[in-house]
Amino acid sequence: MVYSGESAILAATMLDRLCLRRQTVRGGVVTEELVYDGLPCALSRSAHTASPAPMAMGIPLAESRYRMSLFMPAGTVTRLGDRVEIARDGQIFRGSASDSVGYCSHSVCVVDVRQAEEAGCERD
Numbered sequence: 001m002v003y004s005g006e007s008a009i010l011a012a013t014m015l016d017r018l019c020l021r022r023q024t025v026r027g028g029v030v031t032e033e034l035v036y037d038g039l040p041c042a043l044s045r046s047a048h049t050a051s052p053a054p055m056a057m058g059i060p061l062a063e064s065r066y067r068m069s070l071f072m073p074a075g076t077v078t079r080l081g082d083r084v085e086i087a088r089d090g091q092i093f094r095g096s097a098s099d100s101v102g103y104c105s106h107s108v109c110v111v112d113v114r115q116a117e118e119a120g121c122e123r124d
Contacts (some may be wrong), residue, residue: 002052005104010071014040014087018072020097022079034065035082042071044113045085067110068093076100076107084111 007023021034045068070078070086078084086093093116100109 010042010106011040013042013072014071014073016041016086017045018070019085020078021083021089023081023083032083036076039076040073041086043088044071047049052056059080066113068113070097070109070111072100072103072107072109074102074106077102078107078109087119092119105117 006041010079015057018036018039018041019034020039021032022035023030023032043113070084078097080097080099082097084093084095084097093111093113094112095115097110100107
């Protein structure tokens, strides 16, 4: 059964862009492979259940981490630990992905967001 109507509706919401890199180890050497670059997606706060909180008192710039759902086109595969960057309206969200779950109309994974910044900012 083809769910073209549902696929079209979901595709219309995929205004964000995904860059995904996967690390592999072969013969003791770690390499990183670009798997997706500019893939349409939709980052959703539906999995965001609580506000990030500082890790400890006295830390002026504590790292915050929170989880968000990432909706992608059908057939998109992510693996646990894949490194992701999602571009959205002048912001870049960086983190790591869970294994994806595939449906006829789309794929979805959870992203552990570790950094959000305005596009054009330098990375450390």
